[in-house]
Amino acid sequence: MAFLLQQRLLAGHQRHGPEMPVDLTGIAEFEFRQVEAGDLADGGLSALADLAARDDYEGCKLLSCHRADDGSTEAVVIEVYVELGQAKRENDVREREPVAVVTDRNRAIPTVYPLRRDFPQHLPHMNINYRGQRRSLCLFDARAEDIAHLFNPAMLVERVRWWMQKSAYGELHGTDQPLDPALAPSFWNLVLPPDFDATVGASYAALRGSKHLLAPLMLVPWGSELVADAPQFACSHVITQPTNHGAMIDLPENVAELIEIYQELDVDLVVEIKKLFSDDLSDPKLCERLSQGLLLLITTPLTDAFGEIGAKTTRAFMSQNVSLLDVAKALGIASDEGGSIGRLLGVMPDNDELRRQRILPLNVVEGFAPDSAQASSGRVDMPNKSMVAIGLGALGSQAVLNLARMGQSRWKLIDQDFVAPHNLARHAASGYAIGQSKAEVIAQELNELFQKQEAIPLHEAINGDETSQTVLEALGQAERVIDFSASVRVARWLASSESFAAPASSYFVNPAGTALIALHEGRNRQVRGGVVEMAYYALLLEHEILHTHLATSGQVQIGSCRDVSATIPQSQMALFAGLSAADIDATHDLPEACVTIWSLGVNYEVIVHRVDVPQFQEVTLNGWTIMVAPDVAATIARARGNGDVETGGVLLGGFDLDRKTLVVIAALPSPTDSDAGRTYYERGIRGVQSKIEEVERITMRHVTYIGEWHTHPTGSSSAPSDLDYTLLGWVADLRQLFLMPGLLLILGDDGLRAVLQKDAWTGNELM
Secondary structure, three states, rough: OOOOOOHHHHHEOOEEEOOOOOEEEEOEEEEEEOOOOHHHHOOHHHHHHHHHHEEOOOOOEEEEEEEEEEOOOOEEEEEEEOOOOOOOOOOOOOOOEEEEEEEOOOOOEEEEEOOOOOOOOOOEEEEEEEEOOOOOOOOOOOHHHHHHHOOHHHHHHHHHHHHHHHOOOOOOOOOOOOOOOOOOOOOOEEEOOOOOOOOOOOEEEEOOOOOOOOOOOOEEEOOOOOOOOEEEEEEEEEEEOOOOOOOOOOEOEHHHHHHHHHOOOOOOHHHHHOOOOOOOOHHHHHHHHHHOOOEEEEEEEEOOOOEEEEEEEEEEEEEEEEEHHHHHHOOOOOOOOOOEEOOOOOOOOHHHHHOEEEOEEEEOOOOOHHHHHHOOOOOOOOOOOOOEEEEEHHHHHHHHHHHOOOOOEEEEEEEOOEEHHHHOOOOOHHHHHHHHHHHHHHHHHHHHHHOOOOOOOOOOOOOHHOOOOHHHHHHHOOOOEOOOOHHHHHHHHHHHHHOOOEEEEEEEOOOOOOOOEEEEOOOOOOOOHHHHHHHHHHHHHHHHHHHOOOOOOOEEEEOOOOOOOOOOOHHHHHHHHHHHHHHHHOOOOOOOOEEEEEEEEEOOEEEEEEEEOOOOOOEEEEEEEEEEOOHHHHHHHHHOOOOOOOOEEEEEEEEOOOEEEEEEEEEEOOOOOEEEEOOOOOOOOOOHHHHHHHHHHOOOOOOEEEEEEEOOOOOOOOOHHHHHHHHHHHHHHHOOOOOEEEEEEEHHHHHHHHEEEEOEEEEEEEO
């Protein structure tokens, strides 16, 4: 097919347009002369001329070819065919539109100019130009150099036809696109401060961000202390009346043209400039600023097709050789006789002087603020919550800064540790921070990111009942609490604390650095008291692939025998910090408690295990709280069956002596050497010890033997018998070595009963 098309192209009749005058003035600073298509030096334009001259191509026809006097600028003039239906057109675009396709040695792809003199100039997506020069079509939403490798004549022609058709019906500017800027970008940038308010007129100063000539100008408040030897500009901000998007069609080269362009938009810049001279002109500092280089900042509210203000565009104009005072003098607003500035009334402007005052347009760039961070991250609908982060180590420091760059800027950062040299292998801090507070270092990084205080450091710790009032207040004011401390003690205190209402989540990396773990309480803190932690250990026991999850792969000695650090590469920690930031952002409104584990495979693929955590059955006996997983009750019920024979087994779970809590997560089946009948049960021992040791190894002893379970036959309640009390006494003696009570769960017709014995006290209650 490609060969046949090539043959048709070579053999096709050359179709030229009729001889007609072509006006290319305003496209280049050189004069054009007509040439033959075969004389074109640019290969792309030559191919376009060949395509347009074909009889069997219906996209356009060739009118003429031209070369400018500079020898490099060439143009092919074609008439494009625009497919227009019977619907009413919003703009004067016609079925045949002549355009000039122009290129030179500096252009990555050709530029397209409409040639019809009455072609509408207020259409969206037309590139602005200086007065007297033509406007070109903005055909692509990418930079020319990024699509140059895709350019071909047919693609360009079809894009022009599409642009013309959409413009005819007012459909080119989509509702999901930002409004067109009032002025085109410049090669020199002006960076606004993050807290810049486009609705308030104010005075600023500006200076280059570095010594490089094309370094961006940084806008700072008028009264700021500036670097003495840096070129400075006195910047004044004015706000104009609203205008339609795309309404500005000319770019000013001097102050006179700037005033004229805004006059066309019914905006009197002279009045706005006069307002800048309404302050006390005897102030030496003000006089000094008025005499510095000019930087005029103009904000224009932009209206959409319905007349609603949908955005504001702020543009700036600079002159190194002209001051605001020079402009005021040329306008007849002020004078500086005798070195003092005075206001003038009734003096006519000097238009010739205003035209000699050359100005340079600047490309205005918004400062980095939380809302722009959210927009850049595609999370404009996500809240910027008041957050508390506990633990600013390797994971926490990077995750917090990741979230800050996503627009989550409001933090209180809690950590009482200092940055050590070995921390720099994985910490977000730089070398300057060695010896400094981790909380203060990360707060400083975050606040410098937004150039204002968004994060508050608290160089303190979570210390149980001794936790400071400052920390308690921070937790109480938070909308969400994130624990990066990797401390079981901290996580358990958070899970049991009544001092705050915000949902808490814990994130940590396993000792080998191969997995990230997230423990979530849920939106209303409905699952607490260490239950989520125990559900995490249960998940490790459930999946064989996670049985080595808590093993340590390697450590490096930092100081004493207790001062060691895990050998985890920053590449993996950065990955986990990214995953944790994404998960935090996605779980703000997570209704249920859950556990998630992201494990790295051998080829760095991520394997995810996730389980929702249900409410545990709970009972309190003599100050001890017993919580039993629903799966445990279900397992015991299945083992009881029809209740013909008693049965029993071992309970596995975790305990917290500080909070007097027992959490039961598993009921092992009856050992095969057990002896049972309708009214008796004697548990065997076969395989029990090895199973307990395996569970302790997998969970690093966080899950262990915690008691016994037992069933009564059908027709019997769960009330403990004398034999049950004997069994409970044996368990209590065994657990007394670990300062724990003896626990027995009995299932009867009336349900599951917890029986507890500690020292001389024994009690029981249905769950």
